[in-house]
Amino acid sequence: MSDTTARAVTLGSGALAIEAQALLALEARLRGPMAEAFGNAIARLLACRGRVVVMGMGKSGHVGRKIAATLASTGTPALFVHPAEASHGDLGMVTPQDVVIALSNSGESDELTAILPVLKRLGATLIAITGRADSTLASHADVVLDSSVAQEACPLNLAPTASTTAQLALGDALAVALLDARGFREEDFARSHPGGSLGRKLLTHVRDVMRSGDAVPRVSSDAAFGDMMREMSAKGLGATAVVDGAQRVLGIFTDGDLRRLIEAGRDLRAMSAGEVMRRGPRTIGADALAAEAADLMEAHRITSVLVVDHEGRLVGALNTNDLMRAKVI
Structure with a gap:
């Protein structure tokens, strides 16, 4: 193995180890100090009479799109709204009956914090997924889910890596808990995936x-x-x-x-x-x-x-x- 390959393998395996540890720490929090907040978030999502609106900037926005897609395909009507576009008209997509899930590791993304007061005046429920409980986002939220990580997998500890993995996993945890609470079945999943192999298996008689x-x-x-x-x-x-x-x-x-x-x-x-x-x-x-x-x-x-x-x-x-x-x- 060349020195270049050896270094690449070391960095790659180190990144995976850091992200794995971040998920283990997140799982421990969910079973412990975050359990009540998680249950509160599920209760509010189940009681939602509108749709779930997911928001996030940058890498958190990419994660948010995936979370919205996962929710929508598992029985919870959801869509992604870009915070910057929300300030220029797309906020009209949000209604008082909606639940907003906002993602930001720092909790201080300018485009997101700018619309928080409007969301609160609108009356929509706000669930924050953030790495900082003392952030602006957390202070406006009805429910705060702690997605903090000890360090990023990036060797410079700068690029969002472990933090976005934690956000994504927490979104999946919400979706899984919701589909179970809704009694969502394989047949329901197939109806929203008619073009896939599972859809063919569960819809073809x-x-x-x-x-x-x-x-x-x-x-x-x-x-x-x-x-x-x-x-x-x-x-x-x-x-x-x-x-x-x-x-x-x-x-x-x-x-x-x-x-x-x-x-x-x-x-x-x-x-x-x-x-x-x-x-x-x-x-x-x-x-x-x-x-x-x-x-x-x-x-x-x-x-x-x-x-x-x-x-x-x-x-x-x-x-x-x-x-x-x-x-x-």
Whole structure:
């Protein structure tokens, strides 16, 4: 390892260690002297009849944007308002029903302190996330959350590093506590993330991806083996359902079953579908999540599953390729 690399690794690992210690100290404060203030902040955020407005300048502003985004995606309507723009009209976005979360490590950012009296006259609740309990920001706040750090990770102890990490973590702590208090579920998260993989998994149902109607391979139990193979080839599922006259599922026959019969040396030409089918196949309902179908297939090491109604009648089928095309797996 070169001297340059060694120095870089030393500085990098040192920065991580400083930030890790800052978070451990923050966690200890949250369990101790800051517990009441944190609980008060959660109570006020839950009681908010408007939106949560997050503000911050510089690096604190970047952190604030992320906190607002996290709150919004976890059930708490939130937006970011830049303090400098607030002084030039954007303060009109804030209403008396809102809760403002203001971030400033020093608590003395000029653009932020300039609008604090206006926010107080407006009647909005103010929650401060700051490293100084004796700052101007803290003196105007209804609730003060202490995000102070012993030192920055910057070797000059100047660039906001550990302090912004502490702010970000405290914002995440608020969001996590709020989503739990609101009873926010995976389905709720998916609705605000419809374009993501989690959204697809939690919003896509079997009925959305299954094959239905004539696309579902099916034969009667007395169908000749050759007819069953033609049905499987025509429908391309890699399997066929075997049903009775009321379309109730009796069994299934798959490509794997065919391979095993051939390996066993069975004379297939004289056999019927009912003789070679596997009884009691794995099935799923159309209203189930597609992700449940994927879990079922993985758990039982199968590549296709039949879809039935509450009376066991065949209504559809799907395989792993269908789930892959829907980007569920």
